[in-house]
Amino acid sequence: MTNYFVNDKGYYGDFGGAYIPEMLYPNVEELRQQYLKVIKEESFQQEFRALLKDYVGRPSPLYLAKRLSERYGANIFLKREDLNHTGAHKINNTIGQILLAEHLGKKRIIAETGAGQHGVATATVCALRGLECVVYMGEVDIKRQAPNVARMKMLGATVVPATSGSKTLKDATNEAMRDWINNPEDTYYIIGSVVGPHPYPDMVAYFQSVISEEAKKQLAEQTGKQSPDYVLACVGGGSNAIGMFYHFIDDEQVQLIAVEAGGKGVDSGFTAATTAKGKEGVLHGSRSILMQTADGQVVEPHSVSAGLDYPGIGPQHAHLFKTGRGKYVSITDDESLDAGLRLTQLEGIIPAIESAHALAYLEYMEFKGGENVVVCLSGRGDKDMETYMKHFNL
Amino acid sequence: MNRLQQLFENKKKDILSIYYTAGYPNLNDTLTIAEALEQAGADFMEIGFPYSDPVADGEVIQGSSKQALDQGMTLEMLFAQLKDLRKTVNIPILLMGYVNVVLQYGVENFCKKCQEVGVDGCIIPDLPMYEYEELYSECFKKHGISNIFLVTPQTSEERIRKIDDLSNAFIYLLSSAATTGKNLDVSANARAYFSRMRNMNLKNPLMIGFGISDKQTFDSANEYAAGAIIGSAFVKNLDPQDVVGSVGRFMKEFR
Ligand SMILES: Cc1ncc(COP(=O)(O)O)c(C=O)c1O
Numbered sequence: 001m002t003n004y005f006v007n008d009k010g011y012y013g014d015f016g017g018a019y020i021p022e023m024l025y026p027n028v029e030e031l032r033q034q035y036l037k038v039i040k041e042e043s044f045q046q047e048f049r050a051l052l053k054d055y056v057g058r059p060s061p062l063y064l065a066k067r068l069s070e071r072y073g074a075n076i077f078l079k080r081e082d083l084n085h086t087g088a089h090k091i092n093n094t095i096g097q098i099l100l101a102e103h104l105g106k107k108r109i110i111a112e113t114g115a116g117q118h119g120v121a122t123a124t125v126c127a128l129r130g131l132e133c134v135v136y137m138g139e140v141d142i143k144r145q146a147p148n149v150a151r152m153k154m155l156g157a158t159v160v161p162a163t164s165g166s167k168t169l170k171d172a173t174n175e176a177m178r179d180w181i182n183n184p185e186d187t188y189y190i191i192g193s194v195v196g197p198h199p200y201p202d203m204v205a206y207f208q209s210v211i212s213e214e215a216k217k218q219l220a221e222q223t224g225k226q227s228p229d230y231v232l233a234c235v236g237g238g239s240n241a242i243g244m245f246y247h248f249i250d251d252e253q254v255q256l257i258a259v260e261a262g263g264k265g266v267d268s269g270f271t272a273a274t275t276a277k278g279k280e281g282v283l284h285g286s287r288s289i290l291m292q293t294a295d296g297q298v299v300e301p302h303s304v305s306a307g308l309d310y311p312g313i314g315p316q317h318a319h320l321f322k323t324g325r326g327k328y329v330s331i332t333d334d335e336s337l338d339a340g341l342r343l344t345q346l347e348g349i350i351p352a353i354e355s356a357h358a359l360a361y362l363e364y365m366e367f368k369g370g371e372n373v374v375v376c377l378s379g380r381g382d383k384d385m386e387t388y389m390k391h392f393n394l
Numbered sequence: 395m396n397r398l399q400q401l402f403e404n405k406k407k408d409i410l411s412i413y414y415t416a417g418y419p420n421l422n423d424t425l426t427i428a429e430a431l432e433q434a435g436a437d438f439m440e441i442g443f444p445y446s447d448p449v450a451d452g453e454v455i456q457g458s459s460k461q462a463l464d465q466g467m468t469l470e471m472l473f474a475q476l477k478d479l480r481k482t483v484n485i486p487i488l489l490m491g492y493v494n495v496v497l498q499y500g501v502e503n504f505c506k507k508c509q510e511v512g513v514d515g516c517i518i519p520d521l522p523m524y525e526y527e528e529l530y531s532e533c534f535k536k537h538g539i540s541n542i543f544l545v546t547p548q549t550s551e552e553r554i555r556k557i558d559d560l561s562n563a564f565i566y567l568l569s570s571a572a573t574t575g576k577n578l579d580v581s582a583n584a585r586a587y588f589s590r591m592r593n594m595n596l597k598n599p600l601m602i603g604f605g606i607s608d609k610q611t612f613d614s615a616n617e618y619a620a621g622a623i624i625g626s627a628f629v630k631n632l633d634p635q636d637v638v639g640s641v642g643r644f645m646k647e648f649r
Contacts, residue, residue, distance in 0.1 A: 021519040022544040176520040184571040296498030297446040
């Protein structure tokens with residue numbers, strides 16, 4: 001059987017590794033040596049699980065969306081990560097990493113953010129634990145996600161604008177890495193997705209795996225079945241998708257569908273559809289698939305959704321894509337906004353535009369009837385109201 | 395023995411290397427700057443091939459890289475610009491850049507081209523030791539290209555010994571763990587680290603880089619190493635209207 005998880009060298013098939021300058025080596029190596037040991041400790045598990053339950057509000061519901069199910073002729077279940085504290089799946093990961101950072105004795109936390117959800121989730125756990133927090137955010141994203149910027153500031157974080165490149169998530173990640181290089185001893189970098197040098201992709205995947213751990217149990221309780229027919233999730237770097245896939249990856253009956261941001265169309269030159277447009281290469285510390293020129297320059301991505309506006313995907317996704325285990329598709333800006341409005345009016349749930357990409361793909365699927373489909377509703381749409389308002393003249 | 399190894403064989407002190415970005419300030423300045431640097435007394439040089447996401451670099455080299463890319467610079471073009479390099483330039487040349495650009499070019503192709511135009515070595519900061527050993531070292535050796543590793547104050551002794559084993563030209567000692575363009579930290583800590591390195595009796599000579607900006611920082615680096623490398627300070631000084639003149643004026647302080 002194919003191994004879809006990380007090997008002892010930090011690779012997923014051809015992808016992964018730790019392509020980092022020497023300045024980061026001691027930090028990343030410390031993490032590599034410690035993370036599995038720390039995570040396995042009874043005391044870590046107790047604290048992690050307790051915070052997920054009492055602070056985040058887990059388990060998040062698995063909700064059978066009746067009117068959506070009627071529309072598609074299949075049982076559409078929504079995994080309600082939007083109901084988590086701070087409004088997205090991102091907090092599952094920051095809770096895990098902040099406990100690890102404390103364990104390693106770090107005093108200063110840095111993070112990158114796109115939509116601001118990871119930044120808010122990081123600022124939140126820093127407030128919770130009394131640690132200094134610096135969040136890098138692209139200048140463009142600061143403008144389009146203003147409510148999240150204000151939340152981070154209110155939580156006591158310093159928000160530093162990234163002004164290079166496309167001034168979005170990729171550039172914020174560059175700035176966070178530069179900060180880490182310049183502060184090698186006291187600083188811990190909480191990466192917000194399943195990207196970065198090994199062991200980050202594996203660690204973040206583990207913290208997000210609670211999504212499918214719960215969904216699997218909930219689905220069995222509600223339907224009597226162990227395996228859904230399909231699971232769907234949107235992919236920026238890919239953390240909610242890996243979390244949603246994790247406990248189904250080795251169950252080959254389950255079709256895994258990852259939805260990328262097509263932007264204005266895959267061939268429009270304004271897209272973030274990484275697997276469609278990308279080639280193998282190295283970005284932000286791991287070998288994966290990324291959008292780039294023939295000369296190896298990273299191409300500026302585009303998506304209406306800040307959280308998906310990233311030119312790469314995590315190495316485990318690259319592996320799932322290349323082996324054919326996962327199906328990778330894309331949805332345009334307009335299709336995602338329409339799907340957001342549709343969910344709102346059929347189910348009374350305003351989704352994040354990121355999550356709306358996953359919902360939009362239901363329009364393209366054909367069902368025989370009665371299939372069980374789980375869609376990861378990775379976040380709520382409060383942060384996106386301005387975009388929705390402009391698009392729909394609300 | 396390549397030119398780089400020869401240089402370190404013959405010269406043990408006061409070695410000066412200059413970094414600059416290919417295709418900056420004007421697209422076709424690459425060879426002009428190399429010639430001017432040799433004229434002005436540089437011992438060797440590092441030519442950066444630009445990358446869109448240079449995470450180990452500070453503002454100056456981010457800026458020169460971006461401008462070079464905007465002007466149309468590519469690795470392919472760099473090799474074309476360096477085609478007749480060895481007709482006019484004799485000192486050793488290193489290429490410096492990020493691994494993704496090399497990967498897209500193809501490692502074998504890259505090494506072959508380096509050898510063809512007369513490049514002696516490479517610095518690829520985000521190419522890890524494990525991947526270098528497994529996938530690159532053979533190719534580098536075959537084409538006589540020296541790979542240069544970086545060492546920081548946080549690098550363990552065990553790892554430094556390993557790096558010394560894998561190196562065959564010099565070891566690049568970072569003055570501190572920092573992105574390029576910061577000022578040299580000549581604190582007691584840095585001096586202790588430089589002394590520790592010197593006293594390890596490594597087989598490879600040491601060059602100190604990152605933060606060397608003037609004669610004073612160059613001299614203090616020279617107390618501990620075979621020489622020093624200047625990057626951001628040099629790049630900042632390049633005058634697009636008078637490239638050769640600005641190289642000469644900058645170098646006067648040192649030579
Ligand atoms: C609600 C939501 N979903 C999805 C994403 C995309 O991230 P990932 O692909 O890591 O899940 C984000 C990122 O900000 C987000 O806020």
